[in-house]
Amino acid sequence: MKRLLIVANLPSENTRRLAAAVRDGARHPDIDAVDCRLVEALDACADDVLAADAIILGTTENFGLLSGRLKDFLERIYYPCLEHTEGLPWALYVRAGNDGEGAMRSVERIVTGLRWRAAQPALVLKGDWQDQYTAQATDLGTAMAAGLELGAL
Numbered sequence: 001m002k003r004l005l006i007v008a009n010l011p012s013e014n015t016r017r018l019a020a021a022v023r024d025g026a027r028h029p030d031i032d033a034v035d036c037r038l039v040e041a042l043d044a045c046a047d048d049v050l051a052a053d054a055i056i057l058g059t060t061e062n063f064g065l066l067s068g069r070l071k072d073f074l075e076r077i078y079y080p081c082l083e084h085t086e087g088l089p090w091a092l093y094v095r096a097g098n099d100g101e102g103a104m105r106s107v108e109r110i111v112t113g114l115r116w117r118a119a120q121p122a123l124v125l126k127g128d129w130q131d132q133y134t135a136q137a138t139d140l141g142t143a144m145a146a147g148l149e150l151g152a153l
Helices: 013-026 046-050 068-081 101-114 132-150
Strands: 002-008 034-040 054-062 089-096 123-126
Touching: 002 013, 002 046, 002 068, 002 132, 013 034, 013 054, 013 089, 013 132, 034 132, 046 068, 054 068, 054 101, 054 132, 068 101, 089 101, 089 132, 123 132
Parallel strands: 002 034, 002 054, 054 089, 089 123
Antiparallel strands: none
């Protein structure tokens, strides 16, 4: 059984909806060999990452950068995971009020140091809330879990 970890900042109802959509996508009924866990960024730790075969990070755009909660998570796991998770497939979604570029670049800089491998381009959901965001988040979760199950990641 492969393990997909979703670590997300969940400060609002909409961000909780996005994270749940990613998780639900990863638990698609056609995907049998992937166990998916969703953990809030403040509660996630290095052991969670070390046990994962792939990870999806979710953040809000705060002051043009990643959220403090996701940054805190990445700082706490950085050194414990540095030499043990090289090549870990990862993906990112950003709930952005602005353009999301700063948040995306901030996360990319950190995971580049960890030597993780991007499994797909970042999903940036910008502007006012749109109901289609949950479908896009579901697709992200499904694609990651399917790729993990098929050994494509």
